[in-house]
Amino acid sequence: xxxxxxxxxxxxxxxxxxxxxxxxxITRLVPGDxxxxxLGEHATEESCRDFRARFGLDKSIPEQFLRYxxxxxxxxxxxxxxxxRPITVIISERLPMTIELTILAMLFASTFxxxxxxxxxxxxxSFIDTLTMLGANIGVSMPIFWLGxxxxxxxxxxxxxxxxxxxxxxxxxxxxxxVSLAKTWGIENPTGIKAFLLTLASNSAILNAxxxxxxxxxxxxxxxxxxxxxxxxxxxxxxxARMTRSALLEVLGQDYIRxxxxxxxxxxxxxxxxALRNALIxxxxxxxxxxxxLLSGAVLTETIFSLPGVGSRMVEGILNRDxxxxxxxxxxxxxxxVFTNLIVDASYAYLDPRVRVK
Amino acid sequence: MNxxxxxVLSADSIPERDNPTVIMVRRLFQHRSAQxxxxxxxxxxxxxxxxxxxAPYDPIKQLADAKRREPPCIHLLGCAPEKTxxxxxxxxNSRDQFSRIIYGARLSLVVGISTVTFAILxxxxxxxxxxxxxxxxxxLIMRSLDVLMAFPSLLLAIAIVAVLGPGLINxLLAIAIxxxPIFARVIRASVLSVKELDYVMASRAQGASxxxxxFTRVLPNAVTPLIVQGTLGIxxxxxxxxxLSFLGLGAEFPTPEWGLMLGEERNSVFxxxxxxxxxxxxxxLTVLSFNLIGDGLRDVLDPRLVHGG
Numbered sequence: 001x002x003x004x005x006x007x008x009x010x011x012x013x014x015x016x017x018x019x020x021x022x023x024x025x026i027t028r029l030v031p032g033d034x035x036x037x038x039l040g041e042h043a044t045e046e047s048c049r050d051f052r053a054r055f056g057l058d059k060s061i062p063e064q065f066l067r068y069x070x071x072x073x074x075x076x077x078x079x080x081x082x083x084x085r086p087i088t089v090i091i092s093e094r095l096p097m098t099i100e101l102t103i104l105a106m107l108f109a110s111t112f113x114x115x116x117x118x119x120x121x122x123x124x125x126s127f128i129d130t131l132t133m134l135g136a137n138i139g140v141s142m143p144i145f146w147l148g149x150x151x152x153x154x155x156x157x158x159x160x161x162x163x164x165x166x167x168x169x170x171x172x173x174x175x176x177x178x179v180s181l182a183k184t185w186g187i188e189n190p191t192g193i194k195a196f197l198l199t200l201a202s203n204s205a206i207l208n209a210x211x212x213x214x215x216x217x218x219x220x221x222x223x224x225x226x227x228x229x230x231x232x233x234x235x236x237x238x239x240x241a242r243m244t245r246s247a248l249l250e251v252l253g254q255d256y257i258r259x260x261x262x263x264x265x266x267x268x269x270x271x272x273x274x275a276l277r278n279a280l281i282x283x284x285x286x287x288x289x290x291x292x293x294l295l296s297g298a299v300l301t302e303t304i305f306s307l308p309g310v311g312s313r314m315v316e317g318i319l320n321r322d323x324x325x326x327x328x329x330x331x332x333x334x335x336x337x338v339f340t341n342l343i344v345d346a347s348y349a350y351l352d353p354r355v356r357v358k
Numbered sequence: 359m360n361x362x363x364x365x366v367l368s369a370d371s372i373p374e375r376d377n378p379t380v381i382m383v384r385r386l387f388q389h390r391s392a393q394x395x396x397x398x399x400x401x402x403x404x405x406x407x408x409x410x411x412x413a414p415y416d417p418i419k420q421l422a423d424a425k426r427r428e429p430p431c432i433h434l435l436g437c438a439p440e441k442t443x444x445x446x447x448x449x450x451n452s453r454d455q456f457s458r459i460i461y462g463a464r465l466s467l468v469v470g471i472s473t474v475t476f477a478i479l480x481x482x483x484x485x486x487x488x489x490x491x492x493x494x495x496x497x498l499i500m501r502s503l504d505v506l507m508a509f510p511s512l513l514l515a516i517a518i519v520a521v522l523g524p525g526l527i528n529x530l531l532a533i534a535i536x537x538x539p540i541f542a543r544v545i546r547a548s549v550l551s552v553k554e555l556d557y558v559m560a561s562r563a564q565g566a567s568x569x570x571x572x573f574t575r576v577l578p579n580a581v582t583p584l585i586v587q588g589t590l591g592i593x594x595x596x597x598x599x600x601x602l603s604f605l606g607l608g609a610e611f612p613t614p615e616w617g618l619m620l621g622e623e624r625n626s627v628f629x630x631x632x633x634x635x636x637x638x639x640x641x642x643l644t645v646l647s648f649n650l651i652g653d654g655l656r657d658v659l660d661p662r663l664v665h666g667g
């Protein structure tokens with residue numbers, strides 16, 4: 001297992017270089033002299049020369065790339081053009097929201113997706129099966145932003161006044177706010193990675209509420225995340241349901257299932273121990289693949305529900321031509337994506353010993 | 359003794375063997391979800407082709423006598439006859455929403471088909487070269503495409519639009535680029551299996567050039583998987599294009615594009631929900647139709663599911 005992980009980690013290296021290369025090229029392709037883009041159209045020739053020297057833009061392209069890669073390896077993504085703040089700080093403020101949303105959406109999608117898939121497979125070609133699979137097809141075809149708006153309309157307006165009413169936008173209700181964990185724990189002026197992790201934890205509403213044992217805050221944060229998580233997770237739910245159904249149907253046709261039934265095992269036990277466990281590998285794979293889709297979905301959903309996450313900031317960055325932000329955020333998201341895939345690979349190496357030997 | 363009657367064989371009496379394409383199309387028409395998909399798609403195509411005849415108003419012109427965000431008024435459903443009929447209501451710029459939805463079908467189909475065609479041409483060529491020539495070229499092409507797949511697709515499209523600048527054409531280009539790796543992989547896998555077949559070797563033995571072998575022997579026999587992937591690709595391209603337009607990175611005012619229409623009116627979801635409901639429904643139905651047809655095609659073309667001729 002360890003050997004498998006090491007080999008897999010080495011395979012990631014070229015992909016990481018590729019990611020850096022793509023994000024580097026993307027900012028290189030931006031039309032116009034970066035000096036005028038950054039300093040404004042009225043920059044003088046002299047200030048431009050200073051600017052180029054300061055950011056190493058007078059060096060050769062390979063040197064510039066090396067510098068860029070080394071900076072990122074040191075955790076330096078540069079500063080936002082809009083408010084001059086370091087991008088690392090912006091990421092530590094914005095990322096927790098997106099991760100919370102993605103994890104909740106993933107939980108929602110896999111729980112209900114697997115359940116629906118099992119129901120469908122066990123009642124193959126019945127009315128329930130047809131209905132579930134048509135539903136899954138509609139789910140896959142649903143524009144996330146439309147679903148988000150419909151959910152907001154239904155749960156905030158139609159159900160207004162009922163206990164099911166849910167907030168249509170924002171991260172927390174008015175009057176609620178996140179406290180800085182550094183202050184709560186009396187840590188003064190943290191620096192470096194410690195500061196980064198503290199901001200990250202402080203800005204994760206769920207983590208923050210649990211760490212400070214503020215249950216009202218936890219409930220409020222979760223309430224605000226339910227609708228966005230459903231909107232983000234629906235497509236994945238449909239994909240997972242379809243995959244579970246076909247994986248389970250394939251396994252149910254195997255001889256060992258018949259053997260298990262023939263030796264008198266209870267049907268429920270056969271399904272749980274023999275069928276599901278073997279059907280799990282393609283399901284886990286598809287759940288991993290869906291993570292990328294969920295991250296993409298988070299971008300759309302954050303803009304609809306006015307959530308302060310990575311996606312909404314990235315769109316803002318694009319509309320303001322704030323390239324360092326777009327670049328830094330793309331690198332971080334690609335890294336998350338690549339490492340999620342690594343975890344998925346590792347998990348099915350764990351589930352299926354044959355993968356390890358290959 | 360009576361002679362046994364021997365049937366006389368003539369050219370007419372030999373049952374003609376059906377062309378595989380004809381068989382495939384016939385199966386597709388019998389496939390239940392494909393039927394539903396084709397039904398929806400044909401309505402869309404009718405809307406797109408006859409948009410000018412169907413739409414009661416100009417999709418771009420603001421109506422002088424219409425109130426902004428007026429709810430739908432259908433005479434058949436009891437709307438007062440003295441009021442002007444607007445089947446899907448009036449949008450925030452006093453334009454007839456129904457006309458915009460109808461014209462939107464045109465744009466949506468063009469978007470889906472053009473991006474996928476572009477992605478298939480580029481991706482297909484790259485994949486075919488990688489699979490056919492192999493060696494270092496294969497590694498170079500496929501590993502570079504792997505890097506593209508390391509980004510969540512919509513985010514990559516957003517980043518590309520960030521570089522090219524917002525606009526419908528740039529958005530389409532971005533979507534085509536993110537779909538290239540998928541088609542390259544599909545074609546490569548299929549070329550790899552076809553290139554080992556006997557008729558390819560026969561063609562080589564006859565002295566055909568490599569290019570000729572690739573384009574006349576290998577590719578025509580390797581495109582079947584593309585049919586399924588292409589149909590599903592159209593669905594995802596339409597969805598991505600709508601998403602980019604929704605974010606303000608694709609089609610621009612006053613284009614009747616469904617994603618843009620949704621984006622423009624997203625803040626009026628509480629007071630004029632119909633302005634959000636109809637464009638979204640149109641996107642959903644269009645994407646659904648291609649997904650259903652794609653599923654049907656997969657079943658029809660999958661050799662494991664074909665029982666005899």
